Amino acid sequence: MRDRTEGPLLRVEGLEKRYGARLGCGGVSFDLWPGEVMGIVGESGSGKTTLLNCLAGQLAPDGGRVLYDMGEGMVDTVTLDEPARRRLKRSDWAFVHQHAHEGLRMNVSAGGNVGERLMGMGARRYGAIRAQAVDWLGRVEIAADRVDDRPSAFSGGMRQRLQIARNLVTGPRLVFMDEPTGGLDVSVQARLLDLLRGLVREMGLSAIIVTHDLAVVRLLADRLMVMQGGRVVEAGLTDQVLDDPQHGYTQLLVSSVLQV
């Protein structure tokens, strides 16, 4: 479905981030191919959020390269100048925060939240922006008559879906998600995962999802990286890693999940 399928979309080489003497994450290398969803799992403090922030340009890594296919070959986003990186972040990339209020403007209406990226890319026709906002609210199952309500009037699940709409409206190619279902109750989680899975498949998105919830990666991710103490201890196809864990820590992780 893509015309540039020759190489990977994202190539990470020896990425490292230190907090003083302590290791945030280190020695991380992988390729992400177009349309692929990569899951990063691990317990709290294993460095998965640090890794995600380094990949998404929210944190400056201390070593390594994050190469991204900008259309004219691979570009290192770590050394990319700031205007270009910020442009990338609001057009080709998207970032879904764990807490929706970090990714939303709480005092701006739902329509304004969705429209912001469009206006940031130069859209100047109110009618068109609004129509697209309403369309996207529909796609994330928010009723069209809530378009002028502020996110503060929304439930947690709705806020998270609004955040997703706000991020995907410009048709990004790569989405970073930090615990997208964290803090939501189980039935809302299931609905959100269902929605995400549909959108990812439909739009052919590539995504990197950080979570500690193995059910999330089981549903969404094609491939999986397991992190412990800032290092990747195991990587492979999701089903393979979850069904036949090789590393001791992965075995512990998989066996810790309560089977209902």
Added chain:
Amino acid sequence: MSAYNFAYLDEQTKRMIRRALLKALAVPGYQVPFASREMPMPYGWGTGGVQVSAAVLVPEDVLKVIDQGADDTTNAVSIRRFFQKVAGVAVSEATAQATVIQTRHRIPERALEEGQILVYQVPIPEPLRFLEPSEIETRKMHALEEYGLMHVKLYEDISRHGEIATSYAYPVKVEGRYVMDPSPIPKFDNPKLSMAAIQLFGAGREQRIYALPPWTEVVSLDFEDYPFEAARAPHACDLCGAGDSYLDEVITDDAGGRMFVCSDTDFCGERRAAGHVGRLGESA
């Protein structure tokens, strides 16, 4: 008043402000930080405008001070008297005679000319402030020309009120580069921002100076399908009959009586002196 240096501020301070002014004129619409001084008036009463005026005044100047277009309101009278006292400059209420005009919330109706300086008092110089609370972030947004957020504000207006309801401090883009807050002037005055006079903006509490050189291109932001409109009350002045000036609504009794009068008192007075009479005016 030999107890004060000319125009109250010491020469070093005036020099510092003039440097900021020159930089501001060189980069129209860019907010130049300056070391704002304590002035003998509270913040919010025009400390920024007063400092800019003090830095540009020379003994030959004729000063006019207006507040919401009026020469006779408290703020205007006290600032005028302040400069009479500490600079000994001539003052006037006539727009045409003034060389320096300090203003709060209005541009005079009469077109200003080359050689005149218009000094604005600015409460909040950052047009992005109410959308983005971080100063670090707003500076970055100005530097990288990321102004999408400004349109989010206008979008919110339309979605809530059916039109762009922002009626004052309406954001403008200067020379296709910086988005600027024109201070809380009514949007009726926005089209006048491209003018022959030099315009200087001073924000005392926020410690920012910005400027528009003569005939700078100033465009009010809008949407293609909701274009900018310079709004005014659909009436004529009840005193002078002017149909093209910005009007204040004045409640005259508790039985619904009201009148509309020019907010620019000098403009209104001159018209009445020339024989124009409005609905409630008495002929001179």
